[in-house]
Amino acid sequence: MADDGRQLKPAAAPRSAADDEAFKRELVQLIPHLRAFARTLCGDPAAADDLAQDAMMKAWDARASFQMGTNMKAWTFMILRNQFYSEKRRSWRQSQLDQEAAERTLVAVDDPEAPVALDELRQGLTMLPPEQREALILVGAGGFAYEEAAEICGCAVGTVKSRVSRARRALHAILDEGNYDRDGASAGDAMRSILADAERLSTVR
């Protein structure tokens, strides 16, 4: 592969062992983040690690095209995401959710600062459309700026902003409905029927 590269692009400076070493060091530091992002895409930890490994190797093979000093984290996340979608890997089972109805049923909670249960959050995330989920994860958990997330997802910055904001509202609605249910207080009928529908649809198949 190195020989081919030299023949095709004779003007390019040859890659030194030091370049590879620097690239590898940075790539190794990104592995935990690639695993975390893959986990949010795949749901299943083993499938996520397969995806993260494939993305890591794709990045390594493409190292000649990476400009050192630019954002390697965003670059590798983009590779991982493309890999995921190009192979149409198995994702979380998508629950059905009438998002607009969910957002309309936003309810007040007793204590808005009360901690959110982790399993409820995971469940809530599965109910979001995939493009909203990934936008929210990248910006809300991955620490990417909207511009970087837009680059990773291959869409406009405004699109990312709107996906993140819709995802936040929907998640809020989903989670707080859950809180009301658990407390035994009366739950919004609209939301309950949506969830029942979602359950029915996912078991019928």
Added chain:
Amino acid sequence: MDEARLRQQAIGVRLRQMFDEVVNEQVPDEFLEILRRADSRSSENG
């Protein structure tokens, strides 16, 4: 609405925790193994 903002913050905190939980897991040896093999392959060829 202030309450909604606080709620969003609580959700955001948990979202980051969920992500960081995986980030903080020990990376399986397999990852470094695969990379090491690829690296030695390329230095043999180069």
